[in-house]
Amino acid sequence: MKTIIIIGITLIIGLVLLGFQYSKSQTQVGMSEMETTYDDKKLSKATFAGGCFWCTESDFEKFDGVVGVVSGYTGGDEENPTYEQVSSGMTGHYEAVQVLYDPETVTYAELLEVFWRHVDPTDSGGQFVDRGLQYRSAIFYHDQEQKALAEKSKENMDKAGVFKRPIVTQIIPLRKFYPAEEYHQDYYKRNPIRYKLYRSGSGRDQFIESTWGKMPQKKAAPGANSKYSKPSNEILKQKLNAVQYKVTQQDGTEPPFNNEYWDNKKEGIYVDIVSGEPLFSSLDKYDSKTGWPSFTKPLVQDNLVEHEDRSLFMVRTEVRSKHGDSHLGHVFPDGPPPTGLRYCINSAALRFIPREDLENEGYGVYRKLFSKDFSQK
Numbered sequence: 001m002k003t004i005i006i007i008g009i010t011l012i013i014g015l016v017l018l019g020f021q022y023s024k025s026q027t028q029v030g031m032s033e034m035e036t037t038y039d040d041k042k043l044s045k046a047t048f049a050g051g052c053f054w055c056t057e058s059d060f061e062k063f064d065g066v067v068g069v070v071s072g073y074t075g076g077d078e079e080n081p082t083y084e085q086v087s088s089g090m091t092g093h094y095e096a097v098q099v100l101y102d103p104e105t106v107t108y109a110e111l112l113e114v115f116w117r118h119v120d121p122t123d124s125g126g127q128f129v130d131r132g133l134q135y136r137s138a139i140f141y142h143d144q145e146q147k148a149l150a151e152k153s154k155e156n157m158d159k160a161g162v163f164k165r166p167i168v169t170q171i172i173p174l175r176k177f178y179p180a181e182e183y184h185q186d187y188y189k190r191n192p193i194r195y196k197l198y199r200s201g202s203g204r205d206q207f208i209e210s211t212w213g214k215m216p217q218k219k220a221a222p223g224a225n226s227k228y229s230k231p232s233n234e235i236l237k238q239k240l241n242a243v244q245y246k247v248t249q250q251d252g253t254e255p256p257f258n259n260e261y262w263d264n265k266k267e268g269i270y271v272d273i274v275s276g277e278p279l280f281s282s283l284d285k286y287d288s289k290t291g292w293p294s295f296t297k298p299l300v301q302d303n304l305v306e307h308e309d310r311s312l313f314m315v316r317t318e319v320r321s322k323h324g325d326s327h328l329g330h331v332f333p334d335g336p337p338p339t340g341l342r343y344c345i346n347s348a349a350l351r352f353i354p355r356e357d358l359e360n361e362g363y364g365v366y367r368k369l370f371s372k373d374f375s376q377k
Contacts, residue, residue, distance in 0.1 A: 042102070045100055045101075045142060046098070046099045046108055046142070048096060048139055049074070049095060049096040049136065049138040049140070050115065051130050051136075052095065052127065052128075052135065052202065053071035053095040054184065054188055055202070056097045056118065056119075057069040057185075058195075060097060060099050060111070063106060063110075063232070063234045063235075065102045065103075070097065070100075070180075071095070071096075071097055071180045072098060072177050072180045073091075073178045074094060074175065074176065074177045075092060075093050075140070076091040076093030077091070077092055078092070079178075081093050087134060089132040089134050091134075093134060093178075094133075094135075094138055095180075099111060106234075109153065112149065113231065114234075114235070117238055117239075118204075121157070121169040122163050122166060122168060123137070124136065128202045128203040129202045129203055136169075137170075138170045139171045139172070140173070141172070147173070151171055154167060161360070162212075163211070212239070228277035228324065229275060229323055233249075236249060236274065239274075244273055247326075247346045247348040247349050249327075251311075251327040253329075254292075259346070260347040260348075260350075261293045261347040261350060262292055262347060264352060266352070266355075267282050268281075268282050268353050268355045268358070269352075269353050269366050270282075270293070270345075270351070270353075271350065271351050271363070272321040272324040272328075272350070273349055273350055274321070275321060275326070278300050278303060278366065279299060279304065279328070279345075280299050280343065281366070286336060288335075290344060292347070293346075294335070294343060295343040295345065296338070296342070296343070297341065299366070304328075305320045305321070305322050306319055317330055317332075327346075328346065328350075329345040331343050355370045
């Protein structure tokens with residue numbers, strides 16, 4: 001399917017591109033260097049199948065801590081398969097990538113996050129425009145630790161409810177990985193025009209944007225080692241929109257009255273959009289007439305950290321989340337009873353979970369706050 005698309009596009013635009021073929025010797029040197037580095041045991045390997053390996057390779061190489069990515073084939077019985085054999089769908093092999101990474105910079109759990117956000121894990125017949133079993137998504141684990149992390153990550157993604165259909169991505173033990181032909185390696189760098197034309201027509205980016213762009217807050221850090229934690233900066237850039245990133249990571253402030261929750265009157269709790277840790281309850285929310293969500297007290301005091309803020313030629317008390325280290329807003333001593341405090345918080349730093357969704361979202365312990373008997377105490 002990829003070959004047909006590219007041939008068609010090439011005929012239409014009539015471009016003659018240089019650099020399509022790289023020497024075999026150059027590719028062999030690059031592979032040898034990667035293997036030498038890995039033998040020093042400073043780096044680790046992970047293997048994923050996400051449809052077109054040109055795209056999957058490109059997606060993983062964008063992240064800090066990833067040293068290199070090799071496109072190849074795995075999962076089938078055919079030894080030393082060729083692209084023509086694999087693309088026929090008769091070998092049992094997947095188009096896959098092997099990721100060489102520094103575990104001190106990026107964890108396997110974070111790589112799993114990258115994987116989930118760049119595939120359609122509900123598609124059992126391929127990925128996007130590429131159809132056939134060779135284009136299915138899969139996680140190939142190298143050891144039992146990777147297997148456990150992958151299974152937990154898949155479970156978390158299922159619970160998050162991001163996808164409307166069931167997740168069918170398989171978690172499979174890695175047998176043998178065969179590097180693809182040299183012209184497939186770093187294809188997106190060597191043939192940028194052809195790659196961009198293919199990718200734009202594949203439907204991959206449109207799916208990613210429609211799924212994650214409109215729901216960046218759906219699930220924080222799936223597969224992370226702790227219940228509430230801060231993902232890597234690269235993950236945050238994928239997860240957050242521009243305003244959310246500016247507020248939480250760059251201590252920004254959103255416009256008053258032009259934000260999501262300033263006038264939200266629904267019952268529920270507010271959690272950190274970065275880490276998911278519970279921060280505030282609608283029971284303590286009030287209209288401060290400022291245009292930002294305001295609360296008289298936190299839901300979980302231990303999840304807040306306060307710092308002196310001397311910016312803008314004034315002294316204020318900044319409020320940050322403990323686990324996500326997100327800039328949330330400020331607290332002022334001009335609030336109503338019973339505390340006399342006003343936690344003035346940016347909507348962009350929050351995710352609201354309605355009362356009826358608390359159980360499904362994993363915050364069932366707070367459901368009792370909204371019961372009639374409890375509220376009257």
